[in-house]
Amino acid sequence: MSFLVDYHMHTLFSDGKDTYPAYLENARKKDLSEIGFTDHITLETVDWSVKEIDYPVLKENLRSLCNNFSEDVQVRFGLEVDYFEHREDELRDIIAYFPVDYVIGSVHFLGRWNFDTDESLYGKWPNDELYRRYFEQVQKAAKSGLFDIIGHFDLIKKLRCWPENDQSSLYEETLKVLREADIVMELNTSGIDRPCGEFFPSRKILEMASRIGIPITLGSDAHSPEQVGRHFDEAISMLKEVGFTRITRFRNRKRSEIII
Ligand SMILES: [Zn+2]
Numbered sequence: 001m002s003f004l005v006d007y008h009m010h011t012l013f014s015d016g017k018d019t020y021p022a023y024l025e026n027a028r029k030k031d032l033s034e035i036g037f038t039d040h041i042t043l044e045t046v047d048w049s050v051k052e053i054d055y056p057v058l059k060e061n062l063r064s065l066c067n068n069f070s071e072d073v074q075v076r077f078g079l080e081v082d083y084f085e086h087r088e089d090e091l092r093d094i095i096a097y098f099p100v101d102y103v104i105g106s107v108h109f110l111g112r113w114n115f116d117t118d119e120s121l122y123g124k125w126p127n128d129e130l131y132r133r134y135f136e137q138v139q140k141a142a143k144s145g146l147f148d149i150i151g152h153f154d155l156i157k158k159l160r161c162w163p164e165n166d167q168s169s170l171y172e173e174t175l176k177v178l179r180e181a182d183i184v185m186e187l188n189t190s191g192i193d194r195p196c197g198e199f200f201p202s203r204k205i206l207e208m209a210s211r212i213g214i215p216i217t218l219g220s221d222a223h224s225p226e227q228v229g230r231h232f233d234e235a236i237s238m239l240k241e242v243g244f245t246r247i248t249r250f251r252n253r254k255r256s257e258i259i260i
Pocket residue numbers: 080106108151152
């Protein structure tokens with residue numbers, strides 16, 4: 001059996017295309033050892049998040065799947081929660097409601113602009129300014145203590161928003177905040193299939209993260225079952241090349257490590 005985990009996937013509860021069994025079936029085919037479902041939770045009104053009215057059924061269905069599924073692939077209870085800097089108490093209450101194994105904290109908004117689906121405001125500010133504002137939110141998310149994992153670390157590049165100037169010092173500063181906050185970063189393999197055409201984060205950022213000593217985990221951000229475990233061979237090769245020797249897994253918000 002493989003040792004790999006896929007800790008980032010979306011089902012019909014949010015903006016994914018299928019239900020738990022279909023993803024499990026593909027995880028089994030890909031020989032994964034463990035998967036986590038992480039449907040979106042956001043405080044904004046959007047069409048891609050779990051509806052509040054569905055929180056109880058998500059809680060019961062996923063908890064029952066985690067408890068009862070005892071075959072080859074283990075299932076973990078995850079969430080992908082949007083960070084909003086002035087609403088940490090609301091976020092804490094929502095997270096406490098769910099029996100989570102881990103929570104991914106993601107920044108999909110700058111103010112009320114959902115920059116990863118709405119292209120309309122690109123060009124209004126210099127891209128360097130967007131990078132500064134984006135990574136400021138990532139740093140606040142890491143420091144909030146709400147999350148176990150920071151999702152897609154450099155998502156701001158998704159729609160080919162490249163910085164005008166080298167942002168290495170901003171990446172380094174942000175990675176040090178993650179280290180200080182003792183939070184895990186994910187290698188999110190979906191970026192290759194996005195306009196940016198590379199993993200979140202980039203190889204260069206992975207090199208820095210390895211040097212700084214940030215723990216890493218793995219997620220495909222699958223929105224359909226065939227995307228489960230996508231590009232994982234390449235991901236593992238890259239992790240090893242930049243110096244990682246292990247990936248992190250979670251149960252009941254406690255970490256353990258798998259040697260790669
Ligand atoms: Zn996301």
